[in-house]
Amino acid sequence: MTETKRLFVENIWYAAAWEYEVQAADNKLARTICEVPLVFFARESGGYVALDNRCCHRAAPLHTGRVEGDCIRCMYHGMLYNPQGEVIEIPGQDRISKSHRVRSYPVVSKGGMIWIWMGDPTLADEQAIYDFPPLSDPDNWRGFPQESYLHYAANWLLIVDNLADFSHVAFVHTNTLGGSEAYAYSTVAENIEKLDDGFSMVRWHRGSPPPPYHKAVIPPAERDKPVDRCNTISMHLPGIFLMETLFAPAGWDAAANDRSVCREYRNCQFMTPETRHTTHFFWNYLHNTDRDKPEVTASLQNSLLEGFMEDKVIIEAQQKLLEQSPDFVPVGIKADEAFVHFRRVWAKRLQAEDAAQPLVFKDNPRRIL
Ligand code: FES
Numbered sequence: 001m002t003e004t005k006r007l008f009v010e011n012i013w014y015a016a017a018w019e020y021e022v023q024a025a026d027n028k029l030a031r032t033i034c035e036v037p038l039v040f041f042a043r044e045s046g047g048y049v050a051l052d053n054r055c056c057h058r059a060a061p062l063h064t065g066r067v068e069g070d071c072i073r074c075m076y077h078g079m080l081y082n083p084q085g086e087v088i089e090i091p092g093q094d095r096i097s098k099s100h101r102v103r104s105y106p107v108v109s110k111g112g113m114i115w116i117w118m119g120d121p122t123l124a125d126e127q128a129i130y131d132f133p134p135l136s137d138p139d140n141w142r143g144f145p146q147e148s149y150l151h152y153a154a155n156w157l158l159i160v161d162n163l164a165d166f167s168h169v170a171f172v173h174t175n176t177l178g179g180s181e182a183y184a185y186s187t188v189a190e191n192i193e194k195l196d197d198g199f200s201m202v203r204w205h206r207g208s209p210p211p212p213y214h215k216a217v218i219p220p221a222e223r224d225k226p227v228d229r230c231n232t233i234s235m236h237l238p239g240i241f242l243m244e245t246l247f248a249p250a251g252w253d254a255a256a257n258d259r260s261v262c263r264e265y266r267n268c269q270f271m272t273p274e275t276r277h278t279t280h281f282f283w284n285y286l287h288n289t290d291r292d293k294p295e296v297t298a299s300l301q302n303s304l305l306e307g308f309m310e311d312k313v314i315i316e317a318q319q320k321l322l323e324q325s326p327d328f329v330p331v332g333i334k335a336d337e338a339f340v341h342f343r344r345v346w347a348k349r350l351q352a353e354d355a356a357q358p359l360v361f362k363d364n365p366r367r368i369l
């Protein structure tokens with residue numbers, strides 16, 4: 001009997017898939033989350049089901065099966081599973097035992113995202129999902145409907161680190177999202193608030209030229225005028241990043257609270273561990289001006305994607321180096337404060353789950369391979 005380290009908090013909601021991803025995959029999608037292979041499928045009566053993707057008979061994948069109403073049939077020997085994961089039909093056999101089942105996971109869809117609870121189903125409280133209101137508010141916010149998924153060859157916490165310190169915007173995104181290296185020198189995160197499940201902060205950059213991604217969608221007459229830019233960020237376990245961005249004419253008085261002269265954006269980024277080395281990354285970037293101009297939506301999507309690919313290059317390179325150097329000890333700087341806190345609250349949650357139910361791995365004398 002060997003004990004190994006718990007890697008993922010289970011009693012928490014993870015972003016699992018955009019609804020459109022399941023629909024585009026013939027209504028059934030294979031996706032591994034927290035190193036658990038799962039199948040997601042749309043049920044005929046509405047909503048989604050998530051089951052272990054490994055048929056209890058001989059481990060054939062259920063995602064290659066056939067959705068029948070609210071059920072899914074394994075297309076190896078034909079066993080039919082209901083949404084609770086129970087086998088309700090075995091072709092050619094009347095007797096079905098209680099062991100003929102796979103695990104079913106609570107799932108909820110909000111704002112186009114399917115969320116999954118990997119832990120004790122009796123603790124799954126829908127209200128704890130970090131729903132992002134702009135995603136469900138097409139009258140006021142326009143985002144893009146698809147192509148908002150990236151697969152990362154890196155641990156999700158490295159992406160959390162990246163988003164916790166926007167000074168990287170100056171160097172990684174100089175010509176895309178940042179605009180200049182001045183962002184790192186002349187701005188600092190203000191009001192860093194350490195939350196029980198993450199952190200929040202505000203970062204102003206005053207009197208600077210509009211960064212390229214914003215410049216591309218504003219009228220030519222405004223493109224050379226300096227702006228004040230404010231990013232208000234919050235990050236929550238397990239990797240939920242929400243951001244409000246405001247661009248105001250330079251010198252704008254925030255206390256006056258008149259935003260009619262401002263342009264605003266809303267951004268969500270959800271990081272979900274696929275494995276300890278890889279991540280599902282979901283995002284959207286929404287605007288409230290020019291909502292009916294698809295070219296504005298497309299320009300923002302392309303610009304942001306360009307920026308995210310810049311992040312991806314450096315984060316995946318970090319991952320490789322870290323895998324090659326397990327003895328690496330980081331040397332901190334002041335700006336690490338937020339992600340150090342995030343790592344701390346994550347570790348605390350892991351320890352609490354471990355104390356409540358230690359993970360024990362047993363040998364399996366009945367394994368078939
Ligand atoms: S492996 Fe699924 S029915 Fe046999």
Ligand SMILES: [Fe+2]
Pocket residue numbers: 162168169172173307308311
């Ligand atoms: Fe970035």
